[in-house]
Amino acid sequence: MIPAQFDYARANTLDEALNLLAQNEDAKILAGGHSLIPAMKLRLMQPPLLIDIGRIKDLSYIDEADGQIRIGAMTTHYQIESSDLLKRMCPLLPECASHIGDMQVRNKGTIGGSLAHSDPAADWPAAALALNAELVAVSKDGERTIKADDFFVDLLTTALNPGEILREIRINKNGSSQAYVKMPHPASGFAIVGVAANLIMNGSNECTSARIGITGVAAKAYRATGVENAMAGSQLNEAAIATAAKHVSDNTDINGDLFASADYRRHLAAVYTRRAIQTAASRV
Amino acid sequence: MADKYVGKRVKRTEDPRLIKGLAHYVDDIGLPGTLHVAFVRSMYAHARITGIDTSEALKVPGVVAVYTGKDIATKIGPVPCAAALPDLKVPDYRVLATDKVLFVGHPIAAVVATDKYAARDAAEILYPGVELEELPAVVSIIDGVPTTPVIHEHFGDNIAYKLTSGEGDIEAAMKAADRIVKQKMIHQRLAPIAMEPRGVLARYFPGEEELTVWSSTQIPHLLRTQLALMIGIPENKLRVITPEVGGGFGSKLNVYAEEALLGWISMQLGKPVKWIESRRENVAATIHGRAQVGTVEVGIKNDGTITGLRYNVVADLGAYHQLLTPAIPTLTGLMLSGAYKIPAIQMNVTGVFTNKMSTDAYRGAGRPEATYVVERVMDVIARELNLDPIEVRRKNFPKADEFPFHTATGLDYDSGDYEAALKKALDLSGYQKLREEQKKARDNGKLIGIGLSSYVEICALGPSQAMPAGGWESATVRIEPTGKVTVLTGASPHGQGQETSFAQIAADEVGVDLNDVTVIHGDTGIVQYGIGTFGSRATAVGGTAVLIAIHKLKEKAAKIAAHMMQCDASRLSFEAGCYSKQEAAAAAVTGKSEPVVPVGEGPAGALHEVPTPTNGRNKITIQEIALAAHIAKELPPDTEPGLSATYFFEPKNFTFPFGTHICVVEIDKDTGETKIIKYVAVDDCGKVINPLLVDGQVHGGIVQSIGQALYEEVVYDEQGQLVTGELMDYALPRASQMPWFDTDRTETPSPVNPLGVKGVGEAGTIGATPAIVNAVVDALSPYGVKHLDMPVRPEAVWRIIRAPEG
Known part of the structure; x- marks a missing residue:
């Protein structure tokens, strides 16, 4: 469990990190290290250079501006889990954080690191999709904003270009009803299935619109648009929710493994989607 | 004292x-x-x-x-x-x-x-x-002995050995039965993961x-x-x-x-x-554990009385023999009588080579397999006869006055009161109420299951006759010139806490403060030859060696004390680390005795004053005697200087701890997930030296049992590739998955050693696993389920639940 040789550089500013990254195409950004380091120890990843952005000031914050919640990429899972501001304004995020790994992991791992890694069973991608998050990427050429819908491209692949660093996660406040539910893998703690539900409800228990993010089920996190469409404009009763939830795996290639075959995972996805919607709806 | x-x-x-x-x-x-x-x-x-x-x-x-x-x-x-x-x-x-x-x-x-x-x-x-x-690789034993390819070509096949064990006329026993119950069971491969x-x-x-x-x-x-x-x-x-x-857990x-x-x-x-x-x-x-696939057949009378038990089993030994690899399944054969009177028992085991790491002793080592076979099949019998699982067990228990109890596996159980442990567990769990709640829950569409296991294990391994390299244990006890007590044990504790429990034994027996005792182990340059720590043996065998070594040491100390106080040794009494002339002891009762100097409260670095025969004292502490024994100026004739004794204790038998565990589970009908909602363990490990350590052993054992029952499995694929090669894949049980454990004890001393202790290191892994699986099967009984193999993953449960709906 010893990684291959690599160089290490600690960036003191974002510019410094971007310069290093521009000079070293195969370098990897080291955030909390909780996905990257294990992969390196197994020698599945052998980057020649790690650029540590952990000491850069101003990458770890949770604040509110212009009707948006802004979270620095280096904000730890635990900071999100324990944020009063988020509990009040976007409870899906603290709830999602509480499902990640264990306390030690949550104290080191970061939301930006997890999103940029795009593990198919990580928790944050589901939440980012459900919340319609905007991901701010920065490079030497400047900044751009990527919609969560466009961010997760494939297994461990994001829309970040070479030379880009994820700097911030932005979420529009919308007063919605939210929930994150998950069946963890008994060994890894990653999601067998994780469902983030974000519902806009009107006063008469009707779902105006829904965004449902799914992780653990396919090669990448995805939005369950079949569920969302079935929900939109419908009364949130048990039968309607159960019927809508069955669309969770429409047009999706489902993962199968030792713990959960594709059949079983498809079933679990529907069950957990139903539970996520029910829980969210109960939080109006 | x-x-x-x-x-x-x-x-x-x-x-x-x-x-x-x-x-x-x-x-x-x-x-x-x-x-x-x-x-x-x-x-x-x-x-x-x-x-x-x-x-x-x-x-x-x-x-x-x-x-x-x-x-x-x-x-x-x-x-x-x-x-x-x-x-x-x-x-x-x-x-x-x-x-x-x-x-x-x-x-x-x-x-x-x-x-x-x-x-x-x-x-x-x-x-x-x-x-x-x-x-091509030889991997699975699920369908019997794999014939090709042959791993060790010169052997001609993949069979390492075949062995039949047991006593009684098994054919006659099966013929005498009203019916035969048969069940195939898989004991999956486990990794000890210290x-x-x-x-x-x-x-x-x-x-x-x-x-x-x-x-x-x-x-x-x-x-x-x-x-x-x-x-x-x-x-x-x-x-x-x-x-x-x-x-270590045996690994x-x-x-x-x-x-x-x-x-x-x-x-x-x-x-x-x-x-x-x-x-x-x-x-x-590092060695793996378990890995047996067997079929148990039990002959039963219609009232639940067992006439005979046969277990045909293939044991997956891996590619090579490590130290005890082929012997582990023989321990299974020894324990197939469980807590029951079974007139005839036969085990037919075939040990086979596979292209995998060797199996060997993992916490329980062959006994969990036996207990699982017996306790699982007791529930199958109960189902077959439509009896409460408790009644089937009671029907076949030996009574407390039937000990020592000879089994058809060739053992003599030392002591036991199985009914007492069962009753205590039933009371503690509120069993009748649980059954009522279960019925109510079922009526409300919820799946609750109650499982129990009344186990017996074989511990304190063991008499040398039954062990490959000696079954005794050694101890040297010294009292140093400063009065500190040094215990050298041949046992090799690695988490069990014998530095504490052996110090407790020594402190009481020598009559000194616990802090004056140091237990040293695990260094062949310092400690006399020993056997080691495994098979729940360290306290029963090694602790006894400590006790008897102190008895030897005290014989000498008494001789020196008598010499120093100029009296006959027969006139001495010993209490709280102090030898007294009998007159003085009598005086102590009336409160006229001179105060004894508290041990260990002298100035740092000072030696105890050496009493001389002429100072007229009629009390001497054993620590003062130790100094005198080292200075060696006032020793009785023909007495060796120094104060130490060594004893190698050879037990005459194994010990047989027992108990009853009760597990209650709730199954999520939607997902098949199993949640343990109540766990009760009543264990009897004989006399208890330190209840805190016993609780710790029981807790840890149950955790590993929960791991085996619900989560853990070393999986090799068809090519022999290790699929669960790290803890991201191998599902070790986590603290967050554990329920509360209600633990209690009955205490039936063992006659095998003077401490009366039996051993408890493996009780949890032996007793708990079948209780958990029995609970899951019980929960699923409305679906006609008779058996489920371990680990009971949610998907397997879900497939049962959804089956009637197609």
Whole structure:
């Protein structure tokens, strides 16, 4: 469990990190290290250079501006889990954080690191999709904003270009009803299935619109648009929710493994989607 | 003498250093100039080695040497197997693979370098230089003995041995039955996963010709003997030290290739060499446990009385025999009578070679399999006869007055009261109420299951007649000139807490403060020969050795005391560490006795004043006697100076702890997930030295049982590839998954040793597993389920629940 040789550089500013990254195409950004380091120890990843952005000031914050919640990429899972501001304004995020790994992991791992890694069973991608998050990427050429819908491209692949660093996660406040539910893998703690539900409800228990993010089920996190469409404009009763939830795996290639075959995972996805919607709806 | 410590919840004296991170494990020991070893291991289950090119690895800066199987084949003896079974086939197990690799993780080459990073890098670079011609692998035993390919070609087949055991006329017993119940069961492969993986540091002094091996092992002395034979160094020039050992669970009750190889390399290079196992190596190349597939047949009368039991089983031994590999299933055969009177029992076992890591002793070692077979089938019988599972068990229990109780597996159970433990567990769990709640829950569409297990285990291994390398244990007890008591035990605790419990025994018996006792273990250079810690034996056998050594020591102390007080030894009484003339003892009752000097409260660094016969005292503490014995000016004639005694205790029998565990589960109908909502354990391990330690052992054992019942499995795929090679895949139970444990005890002393203790280290892993699976099966009984194999994963449960709906 010893990684291959690599160089290490600690960036003191974002510019410094971007310069290093521009000079070293195969370098990897080291955030909390909780996905990257294990992969390196197994020698599945052998980057020649790690650029540590952990000491850069101003990458770890949770604040509110212009009707948006802004979270620095280096904000730890635990900071999100324990944020009063988020509990009040976007409870899906603290709830999602509480499902990640264990306390030690949550104290080191970061939301930006997890999103940029795009593990198919990580928790944050589901939440980012459900919340319609905007991901701010920065490079030497400047900044751009990527919609969560466009961010997760494939297994461990994001829309970040070479030379880009994820700097911030932005979420529009919308007063919605939210929930994150998950069946963890008994060994890894990653999601067998994780469902983030974000519902806009009107006063008469009707779902105006829904965004449902799914992780653990396919090669990448995805939005369950079949569920969302079935929900939109419908009364949130048990039968309607159960019927809508069955669309969770429409047009999706489902993962199968030792713990959960594709059949079983498809079933679990529907069950957990139903539970996520029910829980969210109960939080109006 | 009143017990001051025995029976009390004394906190572990080991813990402060462990909690503060001040303890020393193998990897914490650093010697100047140490070289580091990394292994190149097979990624194939079965392949022929057609060539090894080490040239690239040797070019890596820092690399000192590379050894391959061919280099050392004639220089280091084979990895030993101590199990002696009739017609056992024993493959030649070289410390590095020579012609073929036989399992994923099989070591092919050892790279030695100046630091561990260079060693690992060179090992990675070397692997592509190993030419391997992949062969089909022998993997599954689910459908019986795999015939092709033959792993060890010269044996002709993959059968290591066949053995039939048991007593009574099994055919007649089956004929006498009203019906026969039959059930196939799988005991999956498990990885012991000690928190501290294995590790070895070896240092050879060429001048003194002395080799010291630090190893994370449970058996320092047995390891020394075996390593001396393997490496060819005189045993008295080899010292094995086990520093802190972070758990073993049987996985370190072994002699491993790496231990011999490190010792030998140190001798070749004249430098210290170190290897610390990675977790991946630990899962792949440290022994596994369980791995039996068997079918049990039980003859029963319509009232539930058992007439006979037959167990036909195939045991997956892996590619080679480690120290006890073939013997583990024989322990299963010994315990197939469980807690019941069964007139005839037969086990037919076939041990087979597979392209996997060897199986061997994992916490319980053969007994959990037996208990699972018996306790699982008791529930199958109850279902067959539509009886409460408790009634079937009661029907077949021996009564408390039937002990010692002879079983048809050839054992004599020492003592027991199975009904008492069962009743206590039923009361503690509120069993009747649980059944009512279960019925109500079912009516409301919820799946609640109640399972129990009334187990017996065989502990305190054991009489030497029944053990491959001696079943006794040793102790030396010394009282030093300053009055401090030193206990040297041949047991080798590695988490069990015997530094505390043996100190409790010694402090009470010598009559001193607990803090005046130090227990030393795990160093063959200091401690007299011992057997080690495994098989729930350390306290029952090793603790007894401590007790009797103190008795011997006190015989001498009394003689000196009598001499010093100028009276006959028969006139002395001993209490609270003090010898008194009988008149003085009588005076003490009336309160006229002179005050005894409190032990251990003298000024630091001061010796006790040596009393002389002329000072007229009629009380002397044993610590004062110790000083007198060392100064040796006032000893009785023909008395050796010093105050120490050694005793090797040979038990006459095993001990047989027992108990009843009750588990209640709730199953999520939507997902098949099982949640344990109540757990009750009533264990009887004889007399208890330290209830805190017993609770800890029971808790840990139940946790590992929950792991086996619900989560854990070492999975090899059809090509013999290890699928669960790390803790991201191998589902070790987590604290967050554990329910509350309600524990209690009954106490039936063992007549086998004067302490009356039986042992408790494996009770949890033996007693709990069937209770959990029985609960799951009970919960699913509305679906007509009779049996489910472990680990009971949610998907399997879900498939049952959804089946009626298609």
